[in-house]
Structures are given as C-alpha cells and as structure tokens.
Amino acid sequence: MTVAAASPAPAAESPAPVAGSGAMIEANGLSKFYGPFAAVRDVSFAVPQGQVCAFLGPNGAGKSTTMRMLTGFLAPSAGTARVGGFDVAEDRIPAARTLGYLPENGPLYQEMSPAGFLSYVGKARGLAADRLKARAEYVKEACSLGPVWGKPIAKLSRGYRQRVGMAQALLHDPSVLILDEPTGGLDPNQVAGVRELIGRLRGEGKTLLISTHILREVRAVCDRVLLISAGRLVFDGPADELAGSEEEMEAKFRELTAKPA
C-alpha cells in the first residue's frame, strides 16, 4: 500500500551526504527466509548516484521481497540495506527522506482524489505548505494527472492509478527511486509515458532501481541490469552485455533463470 511509503517520517529537510562506498542504493548480503524457504538469498549490489538500474527476474524470483527490504518495509533475515548511505533499519527517517518507493500494488485510499491523496501524503511526510503546493504541481504535470486530479481514485483506470503511485513516490523530491513494476498492466502508450518520465528523472540525476518484465524497456532506459532467479543474483552488468538484440536478451534471460532439471 502506497501510503506506507509516507509513514516513516517527516521530510522537511534534505538528508546529510552519502557516506561509505558512495553508493545510493546498497544491498549487503540480503536474505529473506519464510520457514525453510529462501525467498532471497545473499543478494549484494551497489547502485551509484545517477544510475538507472533494471531489476529483472521471473515471477516469484524475489524482486518485490528484495525491494521491500531495500526500502525498510520488510526486515531481512540476514544482511543490511542502505539508501543514500543510511541504514534503512537504523536510520529510518533520513533514509525515508532520500527514498521514493512505488510498491507493487499501487495507491489505495480509493475514496480520495489524487489531489487529496497527495496532500495527505505530503503532510504525513512533513512537507511545508508552500513546498507541498509546488511539489504537487510538479507531480501533477510530470505524471500527467491533470485530467483526473479531482476524481476519486476508485474511478481511475489502472494506468492513472499507477501514475498516482508514481506521483506519491516523487512528491518529496527524493534522490533515490525504487519502483516495483511501474509498467505492470499498462498499455503501450502508458508504457511510453513511464519511459519518458524515467528519462526525465535520469536527467534530474536521480538514482533508480526499477523492476519490470518488459525487456524492451530495459534496453531503452536502463544503464545496468540485475537479474535475480530463485532468490539469487545471477547477472549484474550492462544491458548490452546481457545480449545484443531483444531476442538474444530473451534467450539469455531464459538461460540464466532456467530451473535445474
């Protein structure tokens, strides 16, 4: 649920600088066990400032679980996560100020309009009234929410609901965005709109981690690919290193994520 992303904290000021490795997103040996089942096993990576990184994997591979641990919404069984240099478990408030998160299932609070919902989220994050007004105008335009600004979220199409989710993730102008399937269930025009928005965010120097199933989009917008299969990281490198053409990329994806016989 999207509002959870607003819960940790007031976001009045910019956080202190990134420390340590200089990475904006860091997974250090992250694991999540449900009983004996390992949803995520010993996943480590670091995303530098300004990089747009795709997080790929088959259904059930562990993408959402990893993202929830990176955003501090799920406690890992082992390992640590840092955003903007802040440990998401120990330094929750500055980590939350640095981070915008689009969870898998988009925004709820169905009876609210996008305007009301974003105002609610902004206040929960501690944005001052004039800043909230300015940021709401920005996300309204950036996410093309003008036509539905005053309509109940319950009445919106899936594409518009997804944009409301993006708008809440962007509202406090975070330098890191973790987006769980921002193009899930969208039509090609809507996918193109998300691609454009990601390009704009890249231009603003944001650091992005994006899970997706659309390999074509990865080649279009991402600098780097992290591929997870059965909870383990099986590839980490530039998209063109994974494969030259879209067909080759699909073949490589299947090869790297094939279950052992």
Ligand SMILES: Nc1ncnc2c1ncn2[C@@H]1O[C@H](COP(=O)(O)OP(=O)(O)OP(=O)(O)O)[C@@H](O)[C@H]1O
């Ligand atoms: N609370 C839970 N209890 C038990 N198993 C869980 C729980 N949450 C997730 N899992 C399991 O962990 C594995 C990883 O799930 P996760 O949602 O992270 O995958 P995913 O890569 O995001 O998949 P999708 O692309 O379908 O969203 C799956 O097998 C899932 O069934």
